[in-house]
Every structure is written in C-alpha cells, then in structure tokens.
Amino acid sequence: MIDKIIKNYQNKSFLIAYSGGLDSTVLLYQLLKIKKNNIQIRAIHINHNIHSLSQQWTEHCQKICVKNQIPLIIEYLQPHKNMNNLEERLRIQRYNIFYKNLLKNEILLTGHHINDQCETFILSLKRGSGPTGLSCMSFQTSLGNNIIIRPFLNITKKELELWAKKHQLKWIEDISNLQIHYDRNFIRHNVMPILEKKWPYFIQNCLRTINICQKETKLLNYFLHKKIYNLIIFNDCLNIKTFKNMQKDMCTALIRYWLSLKKIKLPSYKSIQYIYDQIIFSRQDANPRIVLKKNEIRRYKETLYFLKIQPSVQNTILFWHNHNIKLKLPNNLGYLEKNKYGNKLPAPHKNELINIRFQYEGKIFILGRHKKRQIKKIWQENNIPPWLRNQIPLLFYNNIFIAALGIFIVNCNMTYRDDWMLSWNNHVKLPNNYLFSFF
Known part of the structure; x- marks a missing residue:
C-alpha cells in the first residue's frame, strides 16, 4: 500500500x-x-x-x-x-x-x-466550519x-x-x-452506520467533498497570499488602513489568512467576525483586544498586532542596589547596565535608592517641553501602544521620577548632580520601526 x-x-x-x-x-x-x-x-x-x-x-x-x-x-x-x-x-x-x-x-x-477523515468532516460540520475546516x-x-x-x-x-x-x-x-460520550465515537458508532446503510457511497462522496474543499482552500490562499503581501508590515503586523474600502468578506478572509501564518489553531468564525466588528471598526480612541489562549490580537491606530500575552509588571518595583552589576528585567525585557555606550542621564546621589518601576499616572514635565502634560499624551506622541506602556522601565531615585528609558527624561530639579551613562539592552520593537534608543 x-x-x-x-x-x-x-x-x-x-x-x-x-x-x-x-x-x-x-x-x-x-x-x-x-x-x-x-x-x-x-x-x-x-x-x-x-x-x-x-x-x-x-x-x-x-x-x-x-x-x-x-x-x-x-x-x-x-x-x-x-x-x-x-x-x-x-x-x-x-x-x-x-x-x-x-x-x-x-x-x-x-x-x-x-x-x-469522514468523522473529522462531520465534526467540522458540527462546529459550523467553512471550507478550510471542511478540508x-x-x-x-x-x-x-x-x-x-x-x-x-x-x-x-x-x-x-x-x-x-x-x-x-x-x-x-x-x-x-x-x-459514545466522546463525539468521535458517537459519530463512528451511531451516525456513520446509518448514513452508510442509507447511502452506501457516503464515505467516498464525503472524501470527494473534502478534496474539493482542499482545492478551493488552496486556490483561495493563493490569491490571499498575493493580496496580503502588501498589507503585512513591521513585525508581521497587519495594516488595516484600506479595510474600510473593502467588502467585509474580503477583510475577514485576509484576517483569517494572516492568523494562519502565525502557526496557531485558527479561531472560530465568530471570533473572526468579532475582530472585524469590535476591533478594527471600534472607536479610534478605544483599546480593543481579543484573547486567543496564550496570545491576543490588538489594534493600534491602523494596524492589527498579534501578541504573546505577558504577565503584568505594573506593580513591580526593582531596587538596583549595586549599579556596577547588570539589572535583569522581568518579561524578557532585557537588562540595565551602566557603561560608556548608554545615554547620558542625571546621576543619583549616594544616599538615593535607585529603583525601576513600570507604571506612572499623572502629569509630568519632560526635557524639551515648556509645560506639563499627561504621560498618556506623551506615550501617544512617541507611538507607544497601550500594551507596551507598562513594559518600559521607569527610572526613579527614591520617589523622584527621572526617565522613561529610551523615551524621555523628566525635567525635575537636577541641581548639583553629575552625569552617568545608562544602557537598556532589549529587543522591544515599536510601530513604524521606532526602536528604543537604549541598546
């Protein structure tokens, strides 16, 4: 055989x-x-x-x-x-x-x-699958x-x-x-014998339908691949700017194909519709998302992002007692290091406790500006998506906010301070090829 x-x-x-x-x-x-x-x-x-x-x-x-x-x-x-x-x-x-x-x-x-194969086909029918699932x-x-x-x-x-x-x-x-409480066994013992008795060629016809679905799916994917080539941008994100000028069926097909490139189990038809209705076309100032097991899909401006869900570090405080030793950051965010290659920052006094945080709310006065602004507005100006804002290490001396590393320096009272060079070594990427300046 x-x-x-x-x-x-x-x-x-x-x-x-x-x-x-x-x-x-x-x-x-x-x-x-x-x-x-x-x-x-x-x-x-x-x-x-x-x-x-x-x-x-x-x-x-x-x-x-x-x-x-x-x-x-x-x-x-x-x-x-x-x-x-x-x-x-x-x-x-x-x-x-x-x-x-x-x-x-x-x-x-x-x-x-x-x-x-035939049992899988019937299970796919039960789930309401389209041609891809019926393949x-x-x-x-x-x-x-x-x-x-x-x-x-x-x-x-x-x-x-x-x-x-x-x-x-x-x-x-x-x-x-x-x-038979298992779905596949129920189909095998209670459904298939009835279908085969009524229609002896049912299994062969089922296989023929599967083959047709496979060919149709292959052909559809060929055209979707050509069309999506110009839509996949930075970090394999999906540019949805032109979706408002496309038919809904084309948009959902492109979303599904984009997700198929992620090597995950494809979400249901209902989830794809939710991505289209509630994420792509939600309010511009909304922060929509859908969770797919260990991943999530989020929109920022005119782009869809497929992200691995990270543990929250919002309430984390790291104390850097010996700044001559690298400080490892959580969530694979790299490490901090004092060296001659970093950016120039006001240095801490000997009696100040260096600490790293990942959350700050309120107005701040940053270098290069003439007045205070909400930190949310500053994140937006620098194209920092909402899910990254609590992943950026914030440098504090005691309770004094000094800098968001790689993004801005706070304009606080720095009288009688020396300078030091601090590097944030990381692999974090931002939209539009904007990379953190600390490498």
Whole structure:
C-alpha cells in the first residue's frame, strides 16, 4: 500500500505514531516489509493513562517493537480529571510530544484513513466550519520544521482490517473507542452506520467533498497570499488602513489568512467576525483586544498586532542596589547596565535608592517641553501602544521620577548632580520601526 509513497521521499527516516491499534499496526508492518530498502524506522507510543488496560497496551507495543528490532519511544500523559473537551486536549498533547521527539528531517507517519477523515468532516460540520475546516486532514502537513504524512487517507478501515487479517496481525482493541460520550465515537458508532446503510457511497462522496474543499482552500490562499503581501508590515503586523474600502468578506478572509501564518489553531468564525466588528471598526480612541489562549490580537491606530500575552509588571518595583552589576528585567525585557555606550542621564546621589518601576499616572514635565502634560499624551506622541506602556522601565531615585528609558527624561530639579551613562539592552520593537534608543 505505501511502498510507492515512501519512495517519493528522499528522506528515509520515519517515526511511526504507534498506538498498537489496527491502523498503526498495519502501518508498522507495511514499513517492515520495505525496511530492507535502506529506510530507518522508529516508533513512538503514548500512554494516555485513561484506561485500566493502558499499561498492558504499552507492553504489547514494546513486545512487537523488540521482536522486530524497532526502537520505541514511550511517553506517558498525566491522568486528566477534567473531562471537558478531552479529545481535543489529548490530540494537542500528542502532537506536542511527537514534535519534541522528531529528529531533524525525520518524517512522522500516522495511520489515519478514510473513515477517520469522514468523522473529522462531520465534526467540522458540527462546529459550523467553512471550507478550510471542511478540508480536514491533508495527506502531508507541516509540524514545525518536520512533516507529517498520512499514507492511508485514501484507504478505508475495512481494507486495512482485511490486510491485517490476511497477514495474521495482532492489534489492540481499545474498548474506550466504544464510549459514545466522546463525539468521535458517537459519530463512528451511531451516525456513520446509518448514513452508510442509507447511502452506501457516503464515505467516498464525503472524501470527494473534502478534496474539493482542499482545492478551493488552496486556490483561495493563493490569491490571499498575493493580496496580503502588501498589507503585512513591521513585525508581521497587519495594516488595516484600506479595510474600510473593502467588502467585509474580503477583510475577514485576509484576517483569517494572516492568523494562519502565525502557526496557531485558527479561531472560530465568530471570533473572526468579532475582530472585524469590535476591533478594527471600534472607536479610534478605544483599546480593543481579543484573547486567543496564550496570545491576543490588538489594534493600534491602523494596524492589527498579534501578541504573546505577558504577565503584568505594573506593580513591580526593582531596587538596583549595586549599579556596577547588570539589572535583569522581568518579561524578557532585557537588562540595565551602566557603561560608556548608554545615554547620558542625571546621576543619583549616594544616599538615593535607585529603583525601576513600570507604571506612572499623572502629569509630568519632560526635557524639551515648556509645560506639563499627561504621560498618556506623551506615550501617544512617541507611538507607544497601550500594551507596551507598562513594559518600559521607569527610572526613579527614591520617589523622584527621572526617565522613561529610551523615551524621555523628566525635567525635575537636577541641581548639583553629575552625569552617568545608562544602557537598556532589549529587543522591544515599536510601530513604524521606532526602536528604543537604549541598546
């Protein structure tokens, strides 16, 4: 079944996702039949720890791999107390483990077949997915710098079972697959038999629809890629200035494609609509955002930003007792250092306590200005987005505000003070290629 597929890949190193079930067992033995063709095989088994027989299944996989001289990686998942959306959370954990164990240029092989594909299609219909979601699994997809191949996607489970029986293979029957409170099992046992009985060609037609959706999605992405090329700007942000002159459907398609470049699970249709309605076209002075797990999308002026959520440091105070030693800042914001390469600042007196803060409210009088202004206005003048304003180290001597490092110096009473040179070494970037001046 798969020897022609394997020959198409110059890389001959493969990692098999081996559960011990029918699909992965057939995959393993088919690879063994062509192993003499100078290919390297490893297997990985994940014990989910959700069944009393889980350890017996692991031992079965060990026995098969030892017998056939296949290196086997065994990974254990922690038992889950929260059963909500368990299938999806386990799937994410599995792929993270696969990614962690893949060697450079090694190809991951999985045993997914037509029936799995059809079940995924129905699950996508249940979620209200569009053509991208209805494209389901692809024959080949990326996993970081590696690839996944699903060689059985054009083969039915019945065909795999016939091959396994013909070659007298032994495999695990996971009885948890009979528990229909899981969505996929419900579709497999309560939905698919009815559909196949009524329409014998339902699975094949389902596959045809999936293939059409994949082709349509590929074609759409081709045009979106060409159009979005001129919209992606500084730091992979999305310029939305022209969105007011575009149809909503085009805008939401571009937003979705932009997010697909971030290598995250794409948000729902509802979330994309929210980004369009409540973030792009909210009030100009608003500070809208939407959270996508560990990330967030925010708008500043005419640009959308995709950001990793950072812990708040608003109430943090760092005391710099020995300024001859670098001061490390939180949130990967770099460090402060006294050296000859920094910017010139008023130096502290010996009896003053140097401290770094990340929040200040009220009016201040900065050098180069003739009157006090609200600090919010100063941030805006310097194109500092709201989410970065509490990431910039503010220098204080005791309770005297001295400077926002890299942005401005406060015009306070600096009589009888010497100068010193202070550097803020960081990788923080601002809109319009504005970089902090302390490097």
